[in-house]
């Protein structure tokens with residue numbers, strides 16, 4: 421009988437796509453997938469290290485699943501094989517086994533192609549050691565991979581009907597001072613444009629019509645052009661994808677203001693299949709804090725980009741991310757953030773309270789904004805953004821009822 425795998429995903433869309441990749445590889449290797457955790461002989465956590473809260477949740481879930489006496493039909497009388505993969509795996513490496521002794525394997529983002537082989541090895545070891553009354557569990561960790569083989573993106577497995585994520589670049593070299601991503605996902609590596617186009621063509625043949633191109637900073641994309649070998653940037657890649665017959669809609673995340681130019685907005689306005697939606701994280705409205713964050717743009721540069729976007733992409737949606745309570749953020753800095761939210765009138769904003777991440781530069785800057793003040797600042801921006809979103813919705817409803 422096939423062993424069932426239960427895969428739980430924490431974090432961003434990149435992790436959602438990575439989980440699909442792992443699910444596709446496991447299916448190919450002869451395992452079955454299940455949404456019912458109690459039926460699973462193998463439980464895998466795809467993890468996120470961007471915020472402390474996401475990590476705490478994973479540790480607590482591992483504890484829950486490993487409780488002695490917990491019923492699990494898929495694993496028989498023993499506990500399921502437990503795997504921790506993704507960013508936390510890379511962050512904690514073999515230290516995971518000290519903190520969570522029930523975990524059997526730990527695999528970082530650059531090694532996910534090895535997961536089916538690792539699971540098979542652990543299952544074999546369990547069956548042999550059961551016969552031989554073995555005392556020791558086999559623990560495996562793989563966190564030293566240098567890159568992903570291209571074939572992992574071509575299993576044809578997608579969670580959603582009609583929609584697929586397509587990774588265009590892995591890792592990040594921007595080193596925003598608060599962010600752990602460059603440390604756990606490594607420096608930026610762009611996938612070859614022809615490989616991305618092949619993947620999309622195959623997905624179209626399988627009935628998928630909507631695509632989201634994924635990267636930590638899609639605007640820094642570079643690869644040789646599939647037609648003439650000359651360098652191709654993100655706008656040119658969009659043009660290639662826009663031309664693919666059968667593709668009906670193209671979205672992309674995430675854009676970085678440092679590498680975003682009006683040329684992208686012109687392409688968004690021109691290419692009929694590209695969604696008029698831009699997520700452009702501003703993070704702070706204060707130049708002093710933007711510098712401390714190593715974001716690579718100023719308040720004025722961001723405001724100019726937002727104005728250009730609205731001018732060129734008529735009716736385009738603009739959303740953002742904001743961090744409140746970054747080390748050294750004064751009341752004046754915070755007011756500048758509040759003002760940028762008020763003046764830009766984002767369609768939506770994702771607001772986060774700063775929490776230090778291990779090994780980042782910001783961790784060395786201390787965490788001097790008290791929790792209560794972070795909560796107050798968070799609420800101020802949240803209330804402001806809610807009022808803006810409400811007013812925009814009402815204006816839209818009014819203009820529709822006047823038609």
Ligand code: SF4
Pocket residue numbers: 592593594595596599600601602636637676
């Ligand atoms: S651009 Fe900055 S915030 Fe985004 S993943 Fe890279 S380092 Fe992190």
